[in-house]
Amino acid sequence: MSFKVTILGSSGAMPAYGRHPSAQLVEIQNRYFMIDCGEAAQMQLMRLDVSYHRINHIFISHLHGDHYLGLMGLIFTMHLQRRTNDLHLYSHRGLDEIITTQLRYSQSSPSFRIIFHRLEKDERKIIFEDDAVTVETIPLRHKIRCSGFLFREKPKQKRIDKDKLPAGILIQQIASLKRGEDVLDENGNVKYKNEDHTLPARKSRSYAYCSDTAIQPTMVDQIKGIDLLYHEATFATDEESKANDTLHSTAAQAAIIAKMANVSKLLLGHFSARYKDLAPILEEAKPIFPNVQLALEGDEFTLQE
Amino acid sequence: MSFKVTILGSSGAMPAYGRHPSAQLVEIQNRYFMIDCGEAAQMQLMRLDVSYHRINHIFISHLHGDHYLGLMGLIFTMHLQRRTNDLHLYSHRGLDEIITTQLRYSQSSPSFRIIFHRLEKDERKIIFEDDAVTVETIPLRHKIRCSGFLFREKPKQKRIDKDKLPAGILIQQIASLKRGEDVLDENGNVKYKNEDHTLPARKSRSYAYCSDTAIQPTMVDQIKGIDLLYHEATFATDEESKANDTLHSTAAQAAIIAKMANVSKLLLGHFSARYKDLAPILEEAKPIFPNVQLALEGDEFTLQE
Numbered sequence: 067m068s069f070k071v072t073i074l075g076s077s078g079a080m081p082a083y084g085r086h087p088s089a090q091l092v093e094i095q096n097r098y099f100m101i102d103c104g105e106a107a108q109m110q111l112m113r114l115d116v117s118y119h120r121i122n123h124i125f126i127s128h129l130h131g132d133h134y135l136g137l138m139g140l141i142f143t144m145h146l147q148r149r150t151n152d153l154h155l156y157s158h159r160g161l162d163e164i165i166t167t168q169l170r171y172s173q174s175s176p177s178f179r180i181i182f183h184r185l186e187k188d189e190r191k192i193i194f195e196d197d198a199v200t201v202e203t204i205p206l207r208h209k210i211r212c213s214g215f216l217f218r219e220k221p222k223q224k225r226i227d228k229d230k231l232p233a234g235i236l237i238q239q240i241a242s243l244k245r246g247e248d249v250l251d252e253n254g255n256v257k258y259k260n261e262d263h264t265l266p267a268r269k270s271r272s273y274a275y276c277s278d279t280a281i282q283p284t285m286v287d288q289i290k291g292i293d294l295l296y297h298e299a300t301f302a303t304d305e306e307s308k309a310n311d312t313l314h315s316t317a318a319q320a321a322i323i324a325k326m327a328n329v330s331k332l333l334l335g336h337f338s339a340r341y342k343d344l345a346p347i348l349e350e351a352k353p354i355f356p357n358v359q360l361a362l363e364g365d366e367f368t369l370q371e
Numbered sequence: 372m373s374f375k376v377t378i379l380g381s382s383g384a385m386p387a388y389g390r391h392p393s394a395q396l397v398e399i400q401n402r403y404f405m406i407d408c409g410e411a412a413q414m415q416l417m418r419l420d421v422s423y424h425r426i427n428h429i430f431i432s433h434l435h436g437d438h439y440l441g442l443m444g445l446i447f448t449m450h451l452q453r454r455t456n457d458l459h460l461y462s463h464r465g466l467d468e469i470i471t472t473q474l475r476y477s478q479s480s481p482s483f484r485i486i487f488h489r490l491e492k493d494e495r496k497i498i499f500e501d502d503a504v505t506v507e508t509i510p511l512r513h514k515i516r517c518s519g520f521l522f523r524e525k526p527k528q529k530r531i532d533k534d535k536l537p538a539g540i541l542i543q544q545i546a547s548l549k550r551g552e553d554v555l556d557e558n559g560n561v562k563y564k565n566e567d568h569t570l571p572a573r574k575s576r577s578y579a580y581c582s583d584t585a586i587q588p589t590m591v592d593q594i595k596g597i598d599l600l601y602h603e604a605t606f607a608t609d610e611e612s613k614a615n616d617t618l619h620s621t622a623a624q625a626a627i628i629a630k631m632a633n634v635s636k637l638l639l640g641h642f643s644a645r646y647k648d649l650a651p652i653l654e655e656a657k658p659i660f661p662n663v664q665l666a667l668e669g670d671e672f673t674l675q676e
Contacts (some may be wrong), residue, residue: 079447079448079451079454080447080448080451081413081414081444081448084418086414087444105410105411105413105414105440105441106410106411106414108384108386108410109391109410109411112386112387112391129476129477130445130471130477131443131444131447131473131477132447132510135410135440135443135444135447136410138436138440139386139410139436139437141390142384142385142435142436143384143385143386145460146384146385159476160472160475160476161476163472163476164472164473167465167469167472168434168436168469170616171434171464171468171469171515172434172435172436172515173514209478210476210477210478241587327434329658343511
């Protein structure tokens with residue numbers, strides 16, 4: 067089953083060198099989530115031939131322009147294409163006013179419902195949950211209220227070992243086996259012992275998006291052991307004081323967090339316009355956390371089960 | 372002296388086939404004006420290597436998203452680059468609220484002053500004037516309040532014929548000749564007859580931007596005889612009823628207006644996403660008004676003096 071992160075934008079506050087502002091698409095088991103929606107995100111979706119019709123949930127980390135200015139254009143396009151599905155928007159306070167003000171002056175009434183979900187400052191909270199996925203906020207440290215997002219698959223059921231499927235087994239009995247239970251006969255005796263007919267559940271995958279933030283060690287216990295961490299690395303260490311002043315991170319700081327949290331893989335993004343060449347960003351992270359990669363426009367990162 | 376229109380976006384409401392929403396740069400005698408500012412206009416400026424630092428006046432035709440959604444990103448970028456010049460924004464009611472709401476939630480206080488100028492419905496009015504240029508609104512017919520913009524050079528001074536410049540002529544006397552006056556001696560007699568020392572003034576050039584609008588013959592007398600007309604041509608005639616319903620124009624209608632107004636040249640833009648191939652748009656305009664061209668991303672149109 068799918069778990070894929072597609073990068074639509076890798077740029078920091080200003081677009082530069084063809085890099086676009088922050089936006090990502092996260093596909094988990096055929097659910098499509100968007101994280102941040104910087105300017106021209108809809109053009110990036112079109113360019114990468116990614117369907118935006120199936121996006122029902124958009125998570126906005128914070129209300130700096132490079133993280134949400136593409137949202138209004140995407141909403142207008144969805145409207146023009148006669149979208150009918152509800153669209154859920156998750157954001158700190160203000161996005162509802164920003165969107166509704168613009169709808170009012172354009173005299174537009176979207177063809178679909180927009181449902182605003184307000185995030186709270188410094189809160190860890192599950193803000194989305196269905197039968198397979200949860201999304202949880204990660205408190206970040208930035209100039210304005212800002213949250214990261216932790217996507218987790220829920221624990222999965224055991225898999226039926228098809229080579230060991232008893233003839234005549236009932237659907238309800240298969241469901242019991244998937245839940246990890248033994249199947250009993252009418253006398254209460256074990257008829258099919260679970261471990262004889264099942265394989266272990268596939269692992270539940272996880273992805274955390276942390277941007278924008280100063281280095282924030284309080285997140286470490288929350289993201290401990292996850293599969294994939296996207297952490298902003300606006301600057302290299304030569305600009306560490308600038309990072310401190312603006313509450314951004316260096317690549318080395320991102321790597322330190324990845325190491326402390328013992329994640330499997332680290333992605334770096336949100337690069338300052340001062341860097342044309344991003345090699346120094348990657349190179350300073352590597353010695354601290356070797357399994358690191360730049361997250362650039364069009365890159366796809368698939369997590370294996 | 373320069374008079375150049377650069378096309379940043381040729382698309383209608385939805386970006387498509389790499390076409391961007393409406394935005395243009397107009398350079399007149401080293402003044403830089405922007406007309407409309409669709410999403411990703413700042414990226415287009417960067418891509419075309421056009422300086423946006425020198426833009427001091429931005430004219431927004433109306434508050435449909437495809438005409439202004441790039442403005443906030445451009446303002447943030449100007450701020451990040453420590454702009455100090457005032458920025459003048461011309462728009463129908465609402466833009467001030469849209470901008471200030473977003474500045475408030477991002478907790479940003481721009482490094483420069485933003486001065487809002489409100490346009491009024493159905494009004495022809497000079498909204499900008501300096502020693503060389505005027506900009507006048509053109510009432511358009513669209514679903515919401517919408518204005519076109521007419522850029523005119525003011526009448527120019529006569530040119531001194533350098534081959535016929537008398538030895539010892541004073542600067543004040545040259546200024547008199549440029550104004551078209553004869554230069555008199557102390558007795559009130561003609562010393563330098565104007566026509567003996569001057570060449571005719573160069574012509575004053577003019578450009579009108581009309582988008583979005585249904586066919587609007589009331590504009591004809593206002594734009595009579597101008598050098599260059601940009602008129603929206605969202606549809607071809609096969610979609611004329613759609614054009615009527617949405618208060619847009621067909622290419623044929625744009626050509627009719629150009630012909631009625633006897634302009635020198637017509638540019639077509641604001642193309643619907645339903646057209647991948649724009650040839651039919653151009654071809655239907657040509658028989659009506661032959662000096663017509665599509666206005667596509669990156670195209671520059673220079674008016675000769």
